[in-house]
Amino acid sequence: MHGKSDNKVKEYSVFVESVKTISDTKVSYVVKLLGTSDKFILNFYDDTYDEIQTDLNAYSNYTYGDVIKLKGKISIPEKFNNPGEFDYKKY
Secondary structure: OOOEEOOOOEEEEEEEEEEEEEOOOEEEEEEEEOOOOOEEEEEEEOOHHHOOOOOHHHHOOOOOOOEEEEEEOOEEOOOOOOOOOOOOOOO
């Protein structure tokens, strides 16, 4: 297992802090979970490989201060302890 995950679909409200990436296949934002100090990267993908067409244009217009209501799972990556190893959780 590569980190902790609740494995339950829940509803979340997040505050958009910044746009991280917008490409043909992915839109990413840095968001803060409302009611906490927890920040994470929110990714929207065009998952055409599983025949689900996602209109990424619908997800690419959020800006600083927008609040997004989501339904999904949050996965927390493990913290690595080897010196020099990339720490995805810290990232």
